[in-house]
Amino acid sequence: MRSTRLFFTFLTGLLFTPALSFAANGSVSYQQDIKPIFDNKCLACHGCYDAPCQLKLETMEGLDRGASKQPVYNGGRTESVDPTRLFIDAQSTVEWRDKGFYSVVDSAWGMKGSLLYKMLELGQQHEFKANHKLPDDIQLGLARENTCPNPDDFDDYADDRPMEGMPLAVTGLTDDEFNTLKDWMHQGAPMEPQTLTLSAHETQQIESWETLLNQKDKRHQLVARWLYEHLYLAHLYFGEEDSPTRPEHFFRVYRSSTPPGEPVQPIGTVRPNDLPPEKFWYRLTPVKGTLVHKTHITFALNPEKLARTRQLFLGDDWSVDTLPGYSYENRANPFITFDAIPARARYQFMLDNAEYFVRTFIRGPVCRGQVATDVIRDQFWAVFQDPDHDLYVTNAEYRARVSGLLGLPGQNDDLLALGPKWLKYRGKRNDYLRLRKEGYGEYEPGGPTWESIWDGDGHNTNALLTILRNHDNASVRKGLVGDYPLTTWVMDYPLFERTYYQLVVNFNVFGSVSHQAQTRLYFDLIRNGAEQNILRYFPKETRQPVIDNWYQDGGKLRMKISYASIDTQNPTGIEFKTSTPVNEFNDELVKRFQHINARPDPINRCDSEHCQRPDVAAWKQDADSALSQLASRRAANLKAIDYLPEVTMVRVEHHDGAQEVYTLFRNRAHSNVAFMMNEDMRYQPELDTITLYPGVLTSYPNFMFNLRTEDVDDFVKQMNAVEDGDDFTDLVTRFGVRRTHPRFWEYFHALTRYMEANEPTQAAVLDMNRYMNL
Incomplete structure (x- = not known):
């Protein structure tokens, strides 16, 4: 339960009131009025492990937990630190305060003393020139130093960084949004919990999978452990692979100290293969809050997959005399730990779902950072x-x-x-x-x-x-x-499992x-x-x-x-x-x-005059054909590549309101990829190329161009004509969506709308921490 907080009411300066009492009486609702603002203007930065100052805004509980000066990603610390995973490593506001988190909404001095209000107010005080480049002294990206001021430090922060209120260095809140947030904080920042109602189908599926995972014989226990260690990161859903409709809810599987039928209480071990308590149960529970793409790694569950899982793992006659423990060797070597389970079953399960498994180590927390x-x-x-x-x-x-x-x-x-x-x-x-x-x-x-x-x-x-x-x-x-x-990788079972x-x-x-x-x-x-x-x-x-x-x-x-x-x-x-x-x-x-x-890729590997997909509308085929002129080109003969970031989104608007989206990758060439440091010394920039993908294929856009259908040919011509930085700046000025664009958020979230229309199971909010100041 979220602890009751006392707020010093701004109007009177005298009256202390329990914050949660406003939820029923206040005119501003967190779930209906406030959360949509956070989702639209804040969540693109404040999600996942790399949320600045660990302020996670996917859920009410993340906002209530607040901020921390302790960074999660730290490549230089000599000792491990205690994990701070929301919903796992602490269960109450008091516990998070004991771990060093401080509130961004509470203040003994009323609304205007809260860190959230101060940051938003600072952001409202400066309006950037529309679609112009930001001042160079505003540091952006992962190299930015997150100073994480608490309320007492804020004045110094504002003096040092007067243009770095929130939302940071981007088209900010509208007056209506700011006033709604101000009214909500004036009421004491009430937060009513999210209500989740599961369908009968979901409840039945949960029971089926929990039954499989919680059998007491040794064969089932060993299989359940292997399945848990391979699915604990997944956003599970009940439906078919690549379903054309969005699932009702997504779920996580936890080791819980409570059995089926009781509320889930996750066991907070650092790793999923660390020693659990003697009694625990595998439980499925809904994912709370708004989904962010970088952690939205989906895995379908359905009766057919349940039958396939039973057949793979339990269909053969094998036995286990003694269950393996959780020793150093068991954690370090899954081939010894799970030796009793037929290797074919383990490998085939991973093959059946290979994209999921590769995605876990591609999108997982290990892959945030150049060294990784x-x-x-x-x-x-x-x-x-x-x-x-x-x-x-x-x-x-x-x-x-x-x-x-x-x-x-x-x-x-x-x-x-x-x-x-x-x-x-x-x-x-x-x-x-x-x-x-x-x-x-x-x-x-x-x-x-x-x-x-x-x-x-x-x-x-x-x-x-x-x-x-x-x-x-x-x-x-x-x-x-x-x-x-x-290079093309050929992975066998020992390689695939070790990578995971x-x-x-x-x-x-x-x-x-x-x-x-x-x-x-x-x-x-x-x-x-x-x-x-x-x-x-x-x-x-x-x-x-x-x-x-x-x-x-x-x-x-x-x-x-x-x-x-x-x-x-x-x-x-x-x-x-x-x-x-x-x-x-x-x-x-x-x-x-x-x-x-x-x-099939007729755009990047075009061997005819028709470099376009055959099964899309004519206007999309025209866009394919025009943009294909940029694909698979080397920087030596397309100088614009030298100025492109790693991932550029190209959005094409049709006059009827329809859109097509392309992800444009800059493939950097290296003389080798065998060393941890000094990557710049191994670049071969003249060999850089472009891969053009129809659709959204990134969690982290670095920049975006927005084109009307009639602009596509001109965009390609201007890309071909780039000779220097000034030419590229002209291209950005004409077609680019800078952070200061008046419609920045509309265009940015259009990418999620595209996913909702074309691959709804994968749709989630993208991350803009890497969106560049071009």
């Missing part, structure tokens, strides 16, 4: 080894030999453990690769063939994925999007620099493992030249000191006809698996 993401290329494809051709799945003797080598670092946060732990796990991983090379050499003496690539069982589009890195974050989508990439445990289950966003560095360094080995997997498909004489191209400059040194040597002895079972095996492999991948390619 500079291990991967800016655009690449991922495919998976077929279970029938995966030695770990098919060969029990091989599985027993290698499982002990598949443990993961990062459990020890001690700074002094960084070096020894890294050397230990690097050595085990390289020993594993040597055994893998030997094993596959014996198992496939003729080399791997196309049959060893999973074809989605003929229908599952999760088999082909595209990952697009956006500097300090990334996106994933089913299908082969973009021009042929420099390293970047999701075992990652602690509140961890020390030692933990974060161990995670990042091992992720480098994961990428290298995926590269070594695909090299096996190339002619053996081409493998060294290919990997030398991937590891130019200092990357060659990294190959010698960190990685196991590649296989240059065993042949491939695929016949190659050219001297460019990477492109030839990718070309054949597109052709051979076209029946499960969720997104």
